[in-house]
Amino acid sequence: MSVYKMGDYHYDNQTVRKFIYSSIFWGVLALIAGVWISILFWAPGLNGPGWLTYGRLRSFHVNVMAFGLVLGALIGIFYYITIRLTKRPLLFPKIARFTVYLFNLAIAVGGWGLLMGYTKSLAYNEFEWPASLLIVILWVLMAVVILGTIIKRKEEQMYISLWYIIATVVTLAVIYVVNNLVVPAGLFKSYPVFAGVNGANVEWWYGHNAVGSELTMATLALFYYFLPKSTGLPIYSHRLSIIAFWSLIFAYLWAGAHHLVYTPIPDWIQTVAIAMSIFLIAPSWGSVVNGFYTVREDWGRMRTHYLTKFFILGITFYGIQTVQGPTQALRVVSSLIHYTDWVVGHVHMGAMGWDALVITGAIYYIIPKIYDTEIYSEKIANTHFWLVLTGQIIYSITMWIAGIQEGAMQKAVNPDGTLKYTWDQIVAKDIPYWQFRTLGGVIFVAGMLFFVYNILMTVRKGNALVASKA
Amino acid sequence: MAKNIYSKPVLFTILATLTILVGTVVTMFVPMLTAQMHPKLEGLKPYTALQLAGRDVYQSEGCPFCHTQTVRPLKTEVERYGHYSLAGEFYYDRPFLWGTKRTGPDLAREGGKYPDSWQYAHFEDPRAFAPHSIMPSFAWLKKIKLDPAQVETHMKVLGFPYTQADISALAGKTELDALVAYVQTLGTAVTVKAQATVPVTKKMTHVPNPLAGSHEAIERGEKLFEQNCQACHGKEGVGYIGPSLRDKDIFLYVRGNVPDDDYFEIIHNGTHPGGIEDGRTEKGGMPSFADTLSNDEIWSLVAYIRSLQGEK
Numbered sequence: 001m002s003v004y005k006m007g008d009y010h011y012d013n014q015t016v017r018k019f020i021y022s023s024i025f026w027g028v029l030a031l032i033a034g035v036w037i038s039i040l041f042w043a044p045g046l047n048g049p050g051w052l053t054y055g056r057l058r059s060f061h062v063n064v065m066a067f068g069l070v071l072g073a074l075i076g077i078f079y080y081i082t083i084r085l086t087k088r089p090l091l092f093p094k095i096a097r098f099t100v101y102l103f104n105l106a107i108a109v110g111g112w113g114l115l116m117g118y119t120k121s122l123a124y125n126e127f128e129w130p131a132s133l134l135i136v137i138l139w140v141l142m143a144v145v146i147l148g149t150i151i152k153r154k155e156e157q158m159y160i161s162l163w164y165i166i167a168t169v170v171t172l173a174v175i176y177v178v179n180n181l182v183v184p185a186g187l188f189k190s191y192p193v194f195a196g197v198n199g200a201n202v203e204w205w206y207g208h209n210a211v212g213s214e215l216t217m218a219t220l221a222l223f224y225y226f227l228p229k230s231t232g233l234p235i236y237s238h239r240l241s242i243i244a245f246w247s248l249i250f251a252y253l254w255a256g257a258h259h260l261v262y263t264p265i266p267d268w269i270q271t272v273a274i275a276m277s278i279f280l281i282a283p284s285w286g287s288v289v290n291g292f293y294t295v296r297e298d299w300g301r302m303r304t305h306y307l308t309k310f311f312i313l314g315i316t317f318y319g320i321q322t323v324q325g326p327t328q329a330l331r332v333v334s335s336l337i338h339y340t341d342w343v344v345g346h347v348h349m350g351a352m353g354w355d356a357l358v359i360t361g362a363i364y365y366i367i368p369k370i371y372d373t374e375i376y377s378e379k380i381a382n383t384h385f386w387l388v389l390t391g392q393i394i395y396s397i398t399m400w401i402a403g404i405q406e407g408a409m410q411k412a413v414n415p416d417g418t419l420k421y422t423w424d425q426i427v428a429k430d431i432p433y434w435q436f437r438t439l440g441g442v443i444f445v446a447g448m449l450f451f452v453y454n455i456l457m458t459v460r461k462g463n464a465l466v467a468s469k470a
Numbered sequence: 471m472a473k474n475i476y477s478k479p480v481l482f483t484i485l486a487t488l489t490i491l492v493g494t495v496v497t498m499f500v501p502m503l504t505a506q507m508h509p510k511l512e513g514l515k516p517y518t519a520l521q522l523a524g525r526d527v528y529q530s531e532g533c534p535f536c537h538t539q540t541v542r543p544l545k546t547e548v549e550r551y552g553h554y555s556l557a558g559e560f561y562y563d564r565p566f567l568w569g570t571k572r573t574g575p576d577l578a579r580e581g582g583k584y585p586d587s588w589q590y591a592h593f594e595d596p597r598a599f600a601p602h603s604i605m606p607s608f609a610w611l612k613k614i615k616l617d618p619a620q621v622e623t624h625m626k627v628l629g630f631p632y633t634q635a636d637i638s639a640l641a642g643k644t645e646l647d648a649l650v651a652y653v654q655t656l657g658t659a660v661t662v663k664a665q666a667t668v669p670v671t672k673k674m675t676h677v678p679n680p681l682a683g684s685h686e687a688i689e690r691g692e693k694l695f696e697q698n699c700q701a702c703h704g705k706e707g708v709g710y711i712g713p714s715l716r717d718k719d720i721f722l723y724v725r726g727n728v729p730d731d732d733y734f735e736i737i738h739n740g741t742h743p744g745g746i747e748d749g750r751t752e753k754g755g756m757p758s759f760a761d762t763l764s765n766d767e768i769w770s771l772v773a774y775i776r777s778l779q780g781e782k
Contacts, residue, residue, distance in 0.1 A: 044604040053532075056532055119529055158476050158477065185626075191564045191565070191627055194564070195561060195566070198507040198508060199563065201507065253494045263555065264540065339538055340571075410547075410550070427574075
């Protein structure tokens with residue numbers, strides 16, 4: 001590694017690589033935890049004491065997935081994209097390298113803490129305050145590197161992906177800092193400054209926009225960069241990108257309270273959030289249309305360029321996701337499916353369908369580029385693709401059916417107005433769906449392991465190439 | 471358009487920040503400054519030291535992943551759980567623990583629904599109470615002692631009132647003790663529910679069990695008993711958390727048999743401390759099975775209980 005000097009692309013490429021490897025490491029742990037907790041749904045006797053209990057492993061799964069796998073991959077890929085779109089190395093390469101270690105430290109501290117039972121109990125923000133503090137420092141340093149590099153760019157115009165990167169950096173900074181305003185009570189415990197209904201309103205303003213920035217804006221930054229790169233086709237409409245961008249980042253921040261429909265927060269906040277959720281279909285589909293029309297120039301590339309299908313199927317699931325989400329916000333739909341497995345299916349379609357396909361597709365593109373070689377095996381990449389697609393579809397569909405069933409059984413009444421089903425009867429009917437969900441999860445994870453293998457083999461090939469050149 | 475905002479990163483960043491702040495200010499920041507976001511129910515009390523310790527355990531073990539704490543204002547939800555949640559109930563909740571998913575039932579009205587002994591037994595072996603329950607056993611929490619000094623720090627941070635006696639009383643208490651204490655507070659500030667109207671039944675006439683002695687009913691009752699009653703009243707009604715059902719001479723802690731329809735009413739309505747059933751004062755603790763069992767099923771249970779007592 002010492003052959004790479006600071007300030008050249010090779011040095012920054014090493015930073016990108018380290019982020020990608022770290023994120024794969026955390027991702028594998030989080031995936032295993034995910035499959036395991038899905039088994040606990042139909043084999044509850046396997047729950048152990050302490051960190052082996054569902055409640056702790058569940059928060060480990062969610063937070064290590066969101067912050068370990070996704071955030072790690074995104075920071076690395078942001079660096080990669082920024083270098084290329086600004087036509088210069090990173091402005092502070094040493095700080096960028098330092099963020100890799102800071103990142104791993106934050107996830108290790110936070111993830112370990114969750115297994116020990118140290119949690120803030122705020123959705124998507126469960127790491128206790130020491131880990132959150134590390135993440136804030138990480139984010140600030142990363143923002144300095146990325147914004148600094150953009151300011152000192154060698155390319156006049158900022159391409160669409162840079163807009164989304166800037167929006168992600170700013171949004172996540174604002175929401176994460178506000179939702180982490182806590183009073184520490186020792187190293188392992190803190191209490192938020194916000195209480196009750198106000199706390200709920202702040203939390204879902206955060207929760208919705210954590211997804212909105214990390215899993216939407218950031219992933220769109222990747223999509224707008226790697227779709228044209230992998231297909232060789234220019235984005236269909238620049239004007240549509242502009243309209244979609246500004247309306248998306250404007251509307252997203254209004255919609256958080258659709259997570260709180262029928263709760264005791266003021267009705268007007270719920271209603272405004274529902275209306276803005278419906279509005280969000282437009283900018284979301286702006287990007288979907290832009291993606292489809294880009295490839296419409298030559299659909300044959302879905303066959304000939306193996307990466308094209310990762311991005312096109314990814315944006316397809318994004319499209320379904322962004323119709324399903326606003327629909328769920330409607331009061332009548334919410335009353336049936338809120339608090340059921342339907343929502344679990346919804347979240348996992350986004351994560352396993354949209355984010356996983358786009359992020360792994362981006363990594364398939366980046367790793368060979370860094371080594372100036374080709375991917376180890378397109379065949380394995382295709383196997384990976386079909387497995388994660390199948391796994392995700394089994395997962396989402398079984399959870400949608402289970403969710404509707406749960407909602408309907410909870411609402412069912414006898415002719416005399418009494419409830420038709422006890423809770424135990426409702427749970428009993430869920431078991432086969434939960435077993436199918438595990439099957440979907442196992443297939444998905446198998447696909448992801450093919451991906452990891454393919455990347456490792458590409459790296460091996462690349463290292464051999466570097467050695468032969470030296 | 472030679473020099474647009476897409477070639478001015480600083481201006482672009484400022485504009486993007488302002489854009490995301492509009493919704494933030496209108497729906498989150500401004501409401502926070504108004505009283506509507508900080509309501510407090512009359513009679514709502516801060517958590518005691520033991521309850522707060524239990525709330526911390528509730529957080530640590532991820533209970534909110536499977537249990538919500540908000541009853542929505544929907545007919546069937548009020549029917550299943552009780553009064554819908556009120557904004558003023560959560561004044562002391564830092565953080566709020568409403569949850570997002572009901573793998574298990576909502577707990578907003580759990581406090582006082584069952585006696586402590588039920589809660590302990592259920593935490594240790596949930597499937598003894600609901601055969602299909604997938605809740606983990608939390609028996610291991612019995613082995614973890616509370617750290618009174620730590621709980622005191624937490625009380626201080628939250629500014630909840632306590633005495634030294636409250637803190638020293640924590641010595642020797644386990645995390646399970648604390649968890650039960652916390653669960654028993656849930657929803658107790660809302661008294662609009664049944665407790666306000668303790669049923670007083672004054673009847674001179676009695677209705678006999680229409681299914682008395684029916685072999686079919688007894689068999690059906692036995693199954694229902696195993697599913698719904700055994701966890702508290704023991705195998706074949708020998709008594710455990712709840713009293714023995716085998717001895718008809720001592721019932722509701724008083725000597726003398728009670729008629730079939732009083733059995734029916736106790737199963738249907740549950741018992742309430744201070745309630746009066748056929749002249750006997752109830753201790754409370756028996757939950758209502760009105761939502762769980764049909765009239766026929768309750769009569770079948772009565773038939774089965776009679777068969778345990780040796781009546782044909």
